[in-house]
Amino acid sequence: MTAETLRIHPDEPEPALIEYVVASLNNGNVVALPTDTFYGLAVDPVNLQAVDRIYDLKARARHKPLSLLIAEVAQAYELARQLDSAFDRLAEKFWPGPLTIVVKAGSRLPLRVTANTGNLALRVPEAAIPRAVVTRLGLPITATSANLAGFPECAYASGVLEQLGDKIPLIVDGGPTARTTATTIVDLSGGGNSWMILREGAIPTHEIALALQH
Numbered sequence: 096m097t098a099e100t101l102r103i104h105p106d107e108p109e110p111a112l113i114e115y116v117v118a119s120l121n122n123g124n125v126v127a128l129p130t131d132t133f134y135g136l137a138v139d140p141v142n143l144q145a146v147d148r149i150y151d152l153k154a155r156a157r158h159k160p161l162s163l164l165i166a167e168v169a170q171a172y173e174l175a176r177q178l179d180s181a182f183d184r185l186a187e188k189f190w191p192g193p194l195t196i197v198v199k200a201g202s203r204l205p206l207r208v209t210a211n212t213g214n215l216a217l218r219v220p221e222a223a224i225p226r227a228v229v230t231r232l233g234l235p236i237t238a239t240s241a242n243l244a245g246f247p248e249c250a251y252a253s254g255v256l257e258q259l260g261d262k263i264p265l266i267v268d269g270g271p272t273a274r275t276t277a278t279t280i281v282d283l284s285g286g287g288n289s290w291m292i293l294r295e296g297a298i299p300t301h302e303i304a305l306a307l308q309h
Contacts, residue, residue, distance in 0.1 A: 098127075098259070098266045100252060105129065105269040108227040117231045119265050125149060127241040127255045128228065129269035130164065131221035132193050132278055132297065133248040134255045135238040136263070137164075137228065140208045149237060152262055154244040160209050162195050162216035162278075163235040166226045171217050174235065176201045181288045181307055185281065188306045190219040191226070193274060193297035197282040208237075214284045224269045240277075250275045279303065 103112045119126050123145045126137045136152065138145035140163060150157060165171060168186045172178060175198040185196055200206075200215040209215060218238065220226060229236055240248045241255045249255045252268035260266070279298040282291045290307060292300050 096264065097261060098256060098263050100256065100266050100268050102268045103224055106223055108224050108269075110227075113224075113227045113231050116228055116265070116267060120145075120228070120232060120236070123148075124265060125152065125263045126265045126267065127252070127259060127263060128224055128267035129222055129252070129272050130225055130238055131191075131273045132276065133250060133272055134241040134252065134266075135164070135225070136241045136259075137225070137236040137238065139232065140204055140235055140237055143205055143207055146205075146208055146237070149239060152243075152259065153239060155239070158210050158212075160212050160214060160216055161237045161239050162218060162280075163208070164220050164225045164229055164238045165217055165235045166229040167219060170229075170235065171196075171198070174201055174203055175199060175215055175217065177286055179283070179286065179288055181283050181290055184306050184309070185283075185303065186219075189298060191221040192219075193221075193276070193278040194218065194303075195278045195280045197280065197284050197293065199284050199286070204235075214282075216280065218278060221273065222269070224267060248275075248277070 277296040279296040280293040
């Protein structure tokens with residue numbers, strides 16, 4: 096099988112095409128789509144077979160949780176627990192944008208999505224396509240980068256087709272991604288307004304520190 100490539104407008108995603116993507120996700124498929132950093136692999140996070148498929152595709156260690164894209168800050172409150180003022184400050188300043196925030200998971204999503212850590216890595220992307228998909232699906236989507244282990248991340252749909260074209264059924268082509276730097280990941284799961292940078296990416300550490308001081 097070779098993946099179907101579906102062209103969707105990056106700024107004004109066509110509702111009928113978003114509907115098509117969501118139907119594929121509802122069928123348990125892995126779909127590659129553009130985020131604001133790189134192309135990512137999306138599945139319905141409640142479908143554990145689909146979640147497993149991503150771990151298999153990426154040859155990803157099972158103890159590493161998958162990051163999730165949400166459409167708006169309010170969704171974080173539905174999915175996580177014990178969110179504090181540190182979360183509010185970072186979300187207000189950097190979302191939508193290239194910041195992934197690790198928080199304690201609530202009970203709405205299966206523990207396996209958290210890789211049994213009990214933590215969620217959440218992000219509201221600047222890209223319109225994943226936000227439209229999340230809104231229509233009514234659930235977050237996974238967003239691990241759409242590349243094989245040891246290969247570079249993809250800023251174009253053609254790169255995804257090259258690496259994963261024979262392994263997934265659908266690739267959404269939304270043109271080149273806006274950035275080619277990975278997200279910054281900050282861990283707030285320790286609570287008590289404590290924080291730790293797990294990966295410095297598009298947002299420098301000093302900007303995070305500054306946002307949390309005020």
